[in-house]
Amino acid sequence: MSATDRSTFVYVIFIRTTPERLWAALTDPKFVRQYWFDMTVECAWTKGSPWRLVGADGSLTDTGEILEVDPPRRMVIRWLNEWKPELKAEGPSRCTIQLEPVDAAVKLTITHEIDRRESRFITAVSGGWPRILSNLKSLLETGAIATTSHPGH
């Protein structure tokens, strides 16, 4: 499949921390809630285990499965929107999370892609990722988050 049959967004951020601390920040539900607009992540973080994102009001927003996991380096999540029927209809996306140590920091690369052109789902998540990552960076480096508002609120 050529790249043009896909919609892909790539996000890169450098965070002054260790891969182990960053991995914990990505997988510990209590920590995730602090930088991910009050969302709770439910997952055992082993290959094949179900993955779920639950909103602050208890509603299920996204579901999926862990396709690959290699702590503290890489994970791939099969990710399906459950929140809006038109986004769910696009089918599952893939989110690859990669951690690479660079000097005294970790380069975090998030690649979110779906096998269709001009995906509305990928556009919808594109508003959220930069803020989530910015919050995550502030939290790990300074202990406080920068923004609290969810996109679209």
Next chain:
Amino acid sequence: MDLLFKALADPGRRTLLDRLHANDGQTLGELCRHLDMTRQGVTQHLAVLEAANLVAVQRRGREKLHFLNPVPLQDIYERWICKFERPRLVALRDLKRRLEDGGRGATRTKGGKR
């Protein structure tokens, strides 16, 4: 931040970002196709954009694809826009509240917090 503003301070590099925004994940050849720049010039501009973390490069087989990374732009928003805009937004909200309370009493809250 210095690398970021330096990267944004060139019209050619801003054009490259616009091209990636319109069509993300392009090869060097694709980026060169519609631009009035030499291949070498585009390569140099991409290196500056990559150093500023505005462009992320991913390998797909033999191809090297360039993606726009919006995360540093979010940093600019938070540091240079959001912070300066907030007092005005708060002032506007207070004005609205005062006008609505003054005109109709304190019972109307339409358009208030969300």
